[in-house]
Amino acid sequence: MLKLKNLVMTVDNANGSRRDIIHDVSIDFEPGKLYAITGPNGGGKTTLAKIIMGIYQQSSGQIYLDEEDISGLSVTERARRGIAYAFQQPPRFKGLNVSDLIKIARPGIDGLELRLKMRDVGLCPEDYLERDLGPGLSGGEMKRIEIAQVLTREGVISMFDEPEAGVDLWTVQRLIGLIVQKYQNNPRSTAIIITHHENVLPICDEIIVLEEGVIKLQGPAQEIWPLIKDDIQCKMKDQCRSEVCYEL
Amino acid sequence: MNFKAIDMQLLNTISDIKAIPSGAINIRKDGKPVVRQSSANIFVGPNSANNGLLVEIKPGTRNETVHVPVIVTQAGFHDKVYNTFIVGEGADITIIAGCGIHNDSHNDSSHDGIHEIIVKKGARLKYVEKHYGEGSGGGKRILNPTTNVILETGAMAEMEMVQIKGVDDTIRTTIAHIGDKANLKIIERLMTHGIQKAESDIRLNIEGRGASGQVISRSVGRDDSSQIFKAAMAGRNECVGHVECDAIIMDRAKIQSIPELIAEDADAVLTHEAAIGKIAGEQLIKLMSLGLTEKEAIDTILEGFLR
Ligand SMILES: Nc1ncnc2c1ncn2[C@@H]1O[C@H](COP(=O)(O)OP(=O)(O)OP(=O)(O)O)[C@@H](O)[C@H]1O
């Protein structure tokens, strides 16, 4: 469905040298599957999602959607072909409200469905639909609204960039449940979740570990999860029983 | 009075009326009143100097709206008018003013409206003024409104002043005196295109104990237009005042924002925030990732910002 072929993105460093922040990445995303992309901070996860969305242009390599090379298409054109991306840090808009944005995400959505989508992400529609997307919303609220937009878009490729970041634990479970329910085994769509979450990674179909712009590991979750589990879960958890502890 | 289509369109744009409303109204066209009507509680008539309008709202009048739109359609016409509005004690009403100019000629057309608004003890006023210009031809459409507002004890006013488009030159002066426990909120929204020039000069004198004043300005400067925004706020008692001006700058526009705070009492709390910047790239990208074109994204952002 979505095929990345030898993608490279090179940037100029401050000191004038050049560096690949994505280096020779090839991935074949299949329909009906839920993918997790994980890896250390700065590994290139957001960069890869932005290249797929068309926000960044790769230095070399191709992107195919259903056999069509979409490398030269604008963000708008890719969006219209069904690629959707929930930003890691959603921008704020003074003067636009929550319902304006959801209506842009899905033109013609009816009031009932709009309210349902809000409830899905744990926001009471009566309290939030008219709220301004300016500085008055909390980070977690912005994040949920961002996820609601992508869920309503019904894209063929839906990418969520750290949906759990800044969202309380209770809601995270619910959100992840929703994404899994909506995309897993849906033959017409593919979902990609960029995440570090120990509850999300094992339930995805495939895990891709991106480190320094290179795919370090890739495969079915049951194979990959045991290999990375120890790096992600707190090693001291058993000892301190989840109390905060600092290693000196 | 029979209005032409052009007149009705102008009226609709500046005051949202599709037909002549019942109730208190004065429509001024090319310097002459063409519709004038009082209601049981609102007197609409000439002022004593006979150079404008007197609108007097009886104390306690509630939920009524007065329409006082002005249109200028005669090319090269220069209109000047002095209007006085007195909102009686305890009243709660809306005034819809506004001016639309249609000018297809090569001569300038202008309207200078000098308004005096007195909001008596405990009264509440919502005042809406929209400015709009249209027409082909090189003649300018010029609007220079001056508004003096006096808020007596416990009065409240919200004034929304909007310049929609097509006004080539404008100097807007607003001076307010706010009394004890009175509260004034001024909302200004402005968009300039082409080589338009707009200047707004707001002076709030917060004089009463426990009074408050607020100025919120949102503006967009496009093409080669220029804007100057001055807001001077003086606190002369135990009071609260806040000025907020936010501008989006595009193309080759120039925007100058000059907030000024003057405290003359140790219990005056005055604050201001001013920001000028272009549309954030992230905002455009976000909307484009939802399927809008770049132009649609810009329009959506500007429309929201000025709403
Ligand atoms: N536009 C850019 N120009 C130059 N360098 C960039 C650009 N965007 C990202 N980078 C760099 O590329 C690397 C990968 O960044 P990216 O945001 O993709 O990481 P990430 O895996 O999403 O990290 P995190 O887990 O912190 O979100 C980082 O070192 C970052 O500084």
Ligand SMILES: [Mg+2]
């Ligand atoms: Mg990231």
